Amino acid sequence: MRIELNYKSGQSPYLQIVEQIKYAVAAGSIESHDPLPSIRSLAQELRINHNTVAKAYTELERSGIIATRAGKGCYVTDNHSPLKKSARRQILSDAVDGVIVEAFHLKIDHNTYLQVCEERWSAFEKRRKEKRPTKN
Amino acid sequence: MRIELNYKSGQSPYLQIVEQIKYAVAAGSIESHDPLPSIRSLAQELRINHNTVAKAYTELERSGIIATRAGKGCYVTDNHSPLKKSARRQILSDAVDGVIVEAFHLKIDHNTYLQVCEERWSAFEKRRKEKRPTKN
DNA sequence: TAAACTGTACTAATACAATAGAACAGTTAA
DNA sequence: TTAACTGTTCTATTGTATTAGTACAGTTTA
Missing domain, CATH: 1.10.10.10 (Winged helix-like DNA-binding domain superfamily/Winged helix DNA-binding domain)
Structure with a gap:
């Protein structure tokens, strides 16, 4: 690190x-x-x-x-976020809204947007699995 | 407004x-x-x-x-973002990374994440279509 | 032209964020 | 106990962001 x-x-x-x-x-x-x-x-x-x-x-x-x-x-720590599910989802929702506003002004289409959303999640997932292969 | x-x-x-x-x-x-x-x-x-x-x-x-x-x-104006496609995608990618880091610490799973990403895009799309129904 | 509206530029006051120095307090191990 | 490490608290300084006041400049219309 x-x-x-x-x-x-x-x-x-x-x-x-x-x-x-x-x-x-x-x-x-x-x-x-x-x-x-x-x-x-x-x-x-x-x-x-x-x-x-x-x-x-x-x-x-x-x-x-x-x-x-x-x-x-x-x-x-391992206990992140003591907030309840609906509150956590709301925070995420607001963050995603920010990205969508940004995407609109960048003239990015729906497909590209979804593709990036999925790609980036996969990239993080992959790095986590590489780091601790036995735990998953 | x-x-x-x-x-x-x-x-x-x-x-x-x-x-x-x-x-x-x-x-x-x-x-x-x-x-x-x-x-x-x-x-x-x-x-x-x-x-x-x-x-x-x-x-x-x-x-x-x-x-x-x-x-x-x-x-x-109507001409937003003079940047080229790859640069615009990179900016979006960085913004999405921020959301994913946030999602991780909120302990949000893959399905919920994708669901919110799609839902929020649809919500924006819907509002835009309602505003100018003849143009789309 | 004159009046009434637009945005722009310059300067100054204020508040706050950011950083740093010094002294304090808890924990561990020799 | 003492030394050497941990994080914490307090105060002071610095730099910058934010806001505001004032004066200026462009555009329109009566």
């Missing part, structure tokens, strides 16, 4: 860390109970203040993706 | 205007060549400074969604 900061992207470092870790968990690069690099070591590696990493980790903890314990460290 | 500002959302007013207009165009609530409310009249209606509305309109013009002309007003 390698985190890289892009200072030209315009996105703040702490948000880049949040996104990359969320992405890595979803893609199976890191799994439940895996330890994350400690706040200070990651900060040193990225040459930023440790509070910037701490802010990213706090945000991830708030989302239920990781757990932090003073003195121990940070770990990926 | 009614724009409403939510001051509790945390999103800045000018971005709310941008999003709502992009959404309205994608949903067919406003169509190509339709006039938008003038900068000053919309500002007065929303009780904000006209430069805030101007900023939103500038952003929309930069995205190729509307055209503004001093003295005349602002109109929805």
Whole structure:
């Protein structure tokens, strides 16, 4: 799990860390109970203040993706999202709406849209299976 | 086309205007060549400074969604996205990746995901057809 | 031309996000 | 206990986003 900061992207470092870790968990690069690099070591590696990493980790903890314990460290959790099914579906629905608005302005047709939706899901699925072949 | 500002959302007013207009165009609530409310009249209606509305309109013009002309007003354009096909598909792909990461952390399964992707597209399509039934 | 409308440009005030430094507190192991 | 590691809290600084006020410029129409 390698985190890289892009200072030209315009996105703040702490948000880049949040996104990359969320992405890595979803893609199976890191799994439940895996330890994350400690706040200070990651900060040193990225040459930023440790509070910037701490802010990213706090945000991830708030989302239920990781757990932090003073003195121990940070770990990926397995119980993401305590929301009930209908609420989770609503959040997804809003996110999909955003993509559809984007697709419309990009003049993308229905078939291409569906194709991309399926392709990308398969790509994530594949990476997760490659990472833990015995568990599936 | 009614724009409403939510001051509790945390999103800045000018971005709310941008999003709502992009959404309205994608949903067919406003169509190509339709006039938008003038900068000053919309500002007065929303009780904000006209430069805030101007900023939103500038952003929309930069995205190729509307055209503004001093003295005349602002109109929805029809030529969105001058990017080539592969680039547009790449942008969509990245946006879909974001949704998939979100879906994973929401513990949403493949079927539900695909169902929502299709459902929401149909909902937009339906609204556009209802708006201009003779054109399709 | 004059008035009333359009959008635009410039400047300044304010608020907030982002980052950093220093000191604090919990955990482990020698 | 002590040392070395963990995360946490507090405060301060910096930079930038956001908004607003004012003055300017283009277009239309009476």
